[in-house]
Amino acid sequence: MDFVERVRKNLEGNLRIEDGNCGTTHKVLKELSKFGGKAVTWERPDGVRSAIIDNEGNTIGEGEGITWPPAILFAMVEGGFFPEKIEPELLKSLECIIDMEKVADIYGYGRVVTPVAAAYNEVWKNGGKVAIRRNSWGVEVAFIDKNDKEIAIGPISYCPTCGTAATIPRAPELAAKLKIELSDKRNTGKEKFERKMENWFYYRNDRVLCEIKEKGQVIGRASRCCIAYAGVVAEVHAGIAGQKWGALFKEYCKVCPVKLCQKGKNTGEEGNNLITALENNNMTTDVGMNTYITAKVKKDGKLVGKGIGTVCAFSSLMYAAAKCIELKSEIEVVRE
Template sequence: MQIRGLDLSEGACGACHLVLRHLSEEEFIVETSEYPEGVRARILDPSGELAGEGSDITWAPAVLDAEINAGFIDDDLSDALKPFLTDKRDQKRVAEMAGYGRVVNTASMVISRIWSEGGSVEVKREGAGIKVVLYSKSGEEIVSAASGFCPVCAINIAASRKEFLRKEIASGRSRNTGMEKYERGITGRLEWRGRRVHSYLIEDGKVIGRNWGCCIAYATIRAEIDAGFGSSKWNRLFRNYCDLCPLKHFWLDRSMGALGNRILHRMGRAGVRENVRMEDYITVDIISGDERVACGIGTLCSFSATVNALLRSDASLILKPDPAEGFPYPQR
């Protein structure tokens, strides 16, 4: 079975979630499990036989790797997507900073470090993926990296390639939820249902947490909170963000990453750029020329912050609509 109709303007994240939707409709099972170097994913067919497996630094890219390895995506699209999966060397370097599928706190530390020294972090589309560039105070590029998924993943990959950054972030490494799930043998199960992702955490054959969300990451974190994981401070921040997110009132049958990718795709064509910084939340500033035209917040990835910026601002300043083509009434 190969999934048709994948749109690379929605990026690797959009493709991953669309395939998940079709797999769920055909009663395939998608499982995830944390391990020291990130997350492993398995896809089982309706009879329980293994169809494909993959791994990456966190859940969604691991699922995409499994989808590609199972043959659900045609060769041409697979060839376009594979370069944006994390290679084994980068996986190991990223794991030194946290591991077990955790990438948000490390990215936050990198962003804060760069901005505290007068630098900046820029996000832009590159092919089917996302490119992040870390700049110094003088505007020189420190390091860059591309990822098929959210800019948070790309920030981790970029930082891990600079030994001084990798060691600095790794020095603050501590136990995390992924490590505890690994030690307890907890697995995750994902499905697309009712136009959104549902996540279930399973321990010893029992569901210990379940919830849903706008993408694999948000659904999984919400399921972890339901299972009792996470600090009270983090969980309050996460709940507050979801309370404020207007997207839930007009669900578009697409993952958050698909929407964020489409926005960044258009921004690149319109000459608008995006910088990422860290306050209480991941924060993006949308820049047109030298002017900040929008600002948005997110928790797990800056795609959510990009979508948030669009919803809170004048979208025409971000997307700069072209003149209407083919309109039957002539301009005067």
């Protein structure tokens, strides 16, 4: 039995659409890590390239995406880790790849948090909101103005942050404004591209470990509850992250109420199931930026929960569900 077959066998019966793209990617990464496999990504001007490496150093699948996690999922699909009936659905829910170059034109090299935060601020400043909705294995993001009119709806995407980044080009005025606003901002991805750095991801002790390598040497390492968060904290440890984001991401674990990485769980799986539970209870989400990425949950127009998070709204929503009594009483994520 070869590497891919062993991973697929371990995943039989464990892949659920409820867990979404993000939760599914982490499940596969965890299994292939057990057999010595890893995922590696490289920043490029138009986004991120990726590969899945087996225990013997062979490349099993290659992919691309707006940023690290969707690029890794694409490589997993190309590597044959999923049943045939699931592959088309996963590819369909990675439609954000279509807009990859347009996203990169605003702020490239696989960096999405900076333009996404700017978009949140702009929409909120004008009295609007940013809604997140489940769609197939992924999510879709909608920009809504102060009159409750949808300004733009993004493609089915990997996660809320990727979805927001992919929605920006579909709001031309906003995209043009952000491109100018961010034109003189430092871009860590560009620096990593120029220095030919690599990002290696795998599971160790039930946490995602990211190692940033330059010329074969590890210059930064971090373990966290998801691929994206581990990656940005590894950049902090490598001394290449911007001061603002570095300080925020380094400190968030101290205030996180769910401690998923201590429970062997990942943010993507839990976050996708939470959004499904919210939608089943006729609740809506509104995501913005207020120091941390901030999510509000409303029912019948009334605020029932609010939370802060790291690189993605999933963590903000889980914070809200853990800390807000009214929201906790409204929902229960049912797990089989």
